[in-house]
Amino acid sequence: MAGCAGLAMFAAAGAAEARTQIRIVGSSTVYPFTTAVAEQFKRSYPQFSAPIVESTGTGGGIKLFCSGVGEQYPDFVNASRRIKASEVKACQANGVTGIIEIQIGIDGLTIAQARSGKFASLSELDVYKALAATPFGKKNTYKTWNQVNPKLPNIKIEVLGPPPTSGTRDAFNDLYMLKGCETNPSMVALKKSDENKHKTICTKVREDGPYVEAGENDNLIVQKLAANPNTLGIFGYSYLEENADKIKDVPINGVVANYETIASYKYPASRPLYIYGKAQHMKAVRGMREFLAEYTKDTTWGKGGYLTRRGLVASPDAVRQKNRQVASAATPLNPADVK
Template identity: 55%
Template sequence: MKSRLALLTASLCATTLLSACGGAQSGSRDQIRAVGSSTVYPFAKAVADSLAKSNSAIKSPIIESTGTGAGMKLFCAGVGVQFPDIENASRRMKKSEYEDCAKNGVDKIVEIQVGLDGVAFAEAKGGLGLKLTPEDIYKALAANPYGKPNSAKTWKDVNPAFPAEPILVYGPPSTSGTRDALKELILTKGCDADAAMKALKDSDKEQHDKVCTEVRSDGAYVDSGENDNLIVQKLEANPKAVGIFGFSYLEENSDKLMGLTIGGVTPTYASISDFSYPGARPLFIYVKAAHLDAIKGLREFVAEWAKSWGKDGLLAKQGMVVSPDAVQAKSAKTASEFTLLDAADLK
């Protein structure tokens, strides 16, 4: 028994010792680390996978899905091997975040827009031709619009200018990133048009989120799985239905479908890329310039992104909305020259 105890103590000491020596070594890291948005996560994963497959000298990057905000905090914590090299973001970096970064010595950041994420509302050609606003969409789809149970059965109940046709919307399930974008970009916007809701946001954020983003489940909104092609087929079969899906599917099926205007703006590449269309948001990666030479494979990883974000690229296959050519060209330039982000551009 005595010897066993000694063994245990020895192993315990070994573990502590190991921690002690490891802590002192600040060493190097041979794997890229990226943190951030869960929307960008699947795309980053695909790029990482493709890099590791095509270049056996580079170990597959570690991608952590923390959410954009939490990722920014980690990314901005400092320069060094213990901090991530890349932040995946589904929105632009905020000025306050940049200042936080700069305070910790992370003032050389490369911002690269890798693509767009858009929620398109569409119907079959010859459909109802609704001219939607975020408020209309919110009133039609929310479980409890402005806190009261949703009683709207037809589009006319939502807005007297609309025809008296039953509301039938095919959209993404709650696990989908498109659903998140729908909540953030459209529903919350329509919800906040009401002053009482805006006030609620400050007093009870949880209740506000619940009222503003919960989607009705009485049959007017139909979860259509992750397969956007299926929604396209259903819309063709029923011209009076409305579909919600990634913008690239609308583009692909433009012979059968037409995009619905939101607030008077039709979803097109141009309107999504200049954000006049409310359902659009850009996806970014932020690269720490100070790490470019220190971390092996970081340049290659960024180059792999540039290779993948084209129209026929890997990321479009994964379902990302491809950025317009001008943005792509600009991003490609940034990705090859590592142009630094100018803080004055940020809001």
């Protein structure tokens, strides 16, 4: 009822009186792409105010997005992972029942080092053993990388990574920690018998120093990596490409991170990126439909579009076409399809 009342007041107030700008929160990874779209949107549609885009992290952004319907709540949320079923339920509980899901492109979740860094390659198992609090159920005592794997450099383990509220942290768990953990058959068996214990053993990172939560400012991680050749950092491919003069990737299983390997999903840590819109705000907030139209143009997110020049990897043609149709019709996702 609260959501319905909020929507009624929002619509009744009129766009000019309620809120004159689109408001977007969420992922720091998607932030530079959505900011670029917001700037082009203002040029393409001068009759609308420039959208406000905030970098809050995926988890924090979805929480704000799902808090209700009305002018005080965001219209869109950027996400570096797919929305969870529990988050959809939280949205519904607060009256947010029309969630428009758009996959905007693909990203590679990279592990980066300074240009002078000494890492030739890492595996998911290496990363898991170095950073898990209890790798395979035993307390982590590794201090240097060569203790993890004799083929790795004799360097103190120090990795700058995202906080728990970040969608990048969720993606890191899925793409690195779980993959490394489940190289052990007993961990695969544990998932069937005790899912909570499996999750703790496989995804809980150590808190004794080697893993440093670096917040949502990926540019700050870049600066720290450039200043310390022995430190590694975790962030999206666009930041790696943008700062190629300062940092380089650590290949994963010998596969380097570049446009081609990420687009083909050959890069082991490739992941889709999203933006979610609030269908119930479409009539009340001027420009939302036009903003989605700008985002889903081939000159924006297609191969050679202006977002690819900023490091976004374009989704395959069929995926872009499907998502363009969803955006054009403002079709809400089916909650039953979300895990």
